[in-house]
Amino acid sequence: MSEELLFSNALKSSKAFNLIKNDFSLGLGNAYLIISQDDEAVQSFFRLIACAVFCDQHHSACLECDTCLQVLHYNHPDAKFFNQEKNTIKAESMRYFLEESRKAPVNLKNEKEPHLLIFIERLDLSSEKVMNFLLKSLEEPPAGVSFFLGTANESGVLETIKSRCRKVYLDIFTDDVILEELKSLNVPEESAEIAVACADGQLGKARRIAMDEDYAKSYKLVVDLLTNMKKSSDVIFYSNIFEKRMDNNMELLNIMSILLRNVTVYNTDPFMLRDGPIKEDIKKIAATFSVSAAEHSILAINDAKKKLYAPACNPQAIADYLLFSILEAKHIWR
Numbered sequence: 001m002s003e004e005l006l007f008s009n010a011l012k013s014s015k016a017f018n019l020i021k022n023d024f025s026l027g028l029g030n031a032y033l034i035i036s037q038d039d040e041a042v043q044s045f046f047r048l049i050a051c052a053v054f055c056d057q058h059h060s061a062c063l064e065c066d067t068c069l070q071v072l073h074y075n076h077p078d079a080k081f082f083n084q085e086k087n088t089i090k091a092e093s094m095r096y097f098l099e100e101s102r103k104a105p106v107n108l109k110n111e112k113e114p115h116l117l118i119f120i121e122r123l124d125l126s127s128e129k130v131m132n133f134l135l136k137s138l139e140e141p142p143a144g145v146s147f148f149l150g151t152a153n154e155s156g157v158l159e160t161i162k163s164r165c166r167k168v169y170l171d172i173f174t175d176d177v178i179l180e181e182l183k184s185l186n187v188p189e190e191s192a193e194i195a196v197a198c199a200d201g202q203l204g205k206a207r208r209i210a211m212d213e214d215y216a217k218s219y220k221l222v223v224d225l226l227t228n229m230k231k232s233s234d235v236i237f238y239s240n241i242f243e244k245r246m247d248n249n250m251e252l253l254n255i256m257s258i259l260l261r262n263v264t265v266y267n268t269d270p271f272m273l274r275d276g277p278i279k280e281d282i283k284k285i286a287a288t289f290s291v292s293a294a295e296h297s298i299l300a301i302n303d304a305k306k307k308l309y310a311p312a313c314n315p316q317a318i319a320d321y322l323l324f325s326i327l328e329a330k331h332i333w334r
């Protein structure tokens with residue numbers, strides 16, 4: 001339980017937050033579906049919304065007044081946060097959430113507009129049956145209640161629920177915004193740069209990468225491999241390193257895809273990439289990969305990922321095959 005609200009600056013200036021904020025003057029809707037793969041950012045986003053609704057400073061979400069602090073301490077009686085563990089939601093849990101939503105708001109300070117906020121994370125992890133319980137509440141919403149439902153993807157939520165919700169896509173954040181947030185968390189510059197490059201615009205993913213010391217090692221290994229793997233004997237050398245980091249194979253492949261995607265961008269228009277240490281790495285790799293070679297290598301990586309998901313796969317053989325495929329792509333599409 002922390003007073004701090006992760007990513008508060010980025011989230012406050014997000015399009016998603018301002019969309020919902022616009023509704024404050026009109027009256028909040030009964031249900032919102034917040035779509036984002038960034039679980040950690042959604043959790044903060046929900047707390048920020050509750051602060052904004054109840055803040056003593058007229059919806060400013062100051063994060064400092066007594067009411068904001070009450071929300072941030074999970075002590076506000078009218079802001080209820082469910083499934084922060086991001087588990088599969090069981091029928092009995094959903095029943096409990098819905099019972100809670102039928103209680104009258106406790107805080108009647110604003111008598112004109114008492115309000116109860118129900119936040120449920122990762123609704124997409126529940127079964128159709130459980131979602132149908134919720135649907136009933138959305139069809140006949142209790143007065144003064146707003147539901148905020150989080151989902152990692154739209155397809156994981158029933159159409160009937162979606163049609164009752166206002167859809168809000170949490171922003172894909174720019175590199176600069178993510179970098180600022182990581183700096184405010186005192187992440188060292190080098191780790192922050194790597195995290196931003198590999199985070200796909202997600203704040204939570206960037207933070208996880210930045211906190212993981214091993215990630216920087218994986219990143220450097222992949223840069224080294226893509227830059228220096230030039231002949232068959234190199235393949236054997238790098239394949240052995242792959243084997244030693246077997247647990248991290250999927251991570252290595254993800255980093256490889258991200259770097260090669262950046263190589264295609266760089267080779268098309270170098271000014272599309274932000275200046276900095278990562279761009280220097282991309283430049284080195286791009287010198288040995290044409291756009292076509294990088295694209296064919298990305299296809300080979302996707303193929304390797306599929307094989308790695310198969311039960312009883314042979315990671316060493318998959319790594320060998322992948323690295324040879326990349327070498328071949330570099331030769332064919334010079």
Ligand SMILES: [Zn+2]
Pocket residue numbers: 051055056057060061062063064065066067068069
């Ligand atoms: Zn406040």
